[in-house]
Amino acid sequence: MTVLYKLETFEGPLDLLLHLIDESEIDIQNIPISEITEQYLEYLHSMKELELEVTSEFLVMAATLLSIKSKLLLPRPPVMEMDDFDYYEEEDLDPRAELVRKLVEYRKYKGIAGHLREREEERSLIFTKEPEDLKAFTAKVNYNPVEGLHTMDLVEAFRKALRRASRRTQITRIQRDEISVKDRIRQVASRFLALEKGENLLFSKLLDQEMYRHEIVVTFLAILEMMKMKQIACYQSQLFDDIVMEWRGEISINEVPEVESSY
Numbered sequence: 001m002t003v004l005y006k007l008e009t010f011e012g013p014l015d016l017l018l019h020l021i022d023e024s025e026i027d028i029q030n031i032p033i034s035e036i037t038e039q040y041l042e043y044l045h046s047m048k049e050l051e052l053e054v055t056s057e058f059l060v061m062a063a064t065l066l067s068i069k070s071k072l073l074l075p076r077p078p079v080m081e082m083d084d085f086d087y088y089e090e091e092d093l094d095p096r097a098e099l100v101r102k103l104v105e106y107r108k109y110k111g112i113a114g115h116l117r118e119r120e121e122e123r124s125l126i127f128t129k130e131p132e133d134l135k136a137f138t139a140k141v142n143y144n145p146v147e148g149l150h151t152m153d154l155v156e157a158f159r160k161a162l163r164r165a166s167r168r169t170q171i172t173r174i175q176r177d178e179i180s181v182k183d184r185i186r187q188v189a190s191r192f193l194a195l196e197k198g199e200n201l202l203f204s205k206l207l208d209q210e211m212y213r214h215e216i217v218v219t220f221l222a223i224l225e226m227m228k229m230k231q232i233a234c235y236q237s238q239l240f241d242d243i244v245m246e247w248r249g250e251i252s253i254n255e256v257p258e259v260e261s262s263y
Contacts, residue, residue, distance in 0.1 A: 013061030
């Protein structure tokens with residue numbers, strides 16, 4: 001787990017070094033190690049005088065600066081000539097290169113972090129709210145049923161109405177076949193004779209989709225009359241179920257009660 005120690009305004013040794021370089025207006029690609037090392041060590045001594053805890057990473061950076069300073073004080077190795085170009089040992093490379101690379105990288109990310117921090121502060125000043133339905137506050141516009149219509153449209157509609165009215169004036173007389181309750185009783189009794197012995201008849205079987213209303217009423221009256229004559233017994237298995245009719249056959253099918261004459 002990485003623990004971040006923040007000393008005053010510096011977050012780590014690279015932050016302190018970058019501050020010292022910017023304060024002294026030094027080219028980061030050509031750091032005077034001797035000067036920067038002295039300033040860095042002075043800051044560490046001031047921290048100790050203020051009884052501030054110096055973390056290990058600050059001490060490691062101090063040791064790194066001293067190591068770079070010592071390497072720069074050492075004499076360079078002799079030049080070795082090979083095939084018309086000079087060759088130096090690997091140790092002759094600038095010992096500051098790695099430190100410069102880290103400082104450049106740190107400055108880049110520090111700038112990005114500062115930009116994101118500014119964006120965060122700007123965004124924190126903006127408050128949002130979920131959209132609401134404002135239809136209740138909008139003005140109610142009355143719908144105009146004739147909007148977009150012209151005079152010729154109304155004339156054409158009037159012509160169509162006249163044509164429909166002329167067809168409705170035709171009178172047709174329809175003669176319907178009348179059926180009596182007496183005849184319907186005989187028809188129902190005949191349906192029972194066509195059944196097997198002990199088989200029952202459903203009321204829905206006596207009706208079809210082509211029957212008129214008066215025919216349905218006459219059929220229902222015939223069933224009631226036959227129940228009164230004790231020719232059939234009706235029952236339902238459950239509520240709103242189909243009516244089951246059971247033949248009792250207590251009188252002949254051709255016998256018709258006197259009450260039939262009242263229908």
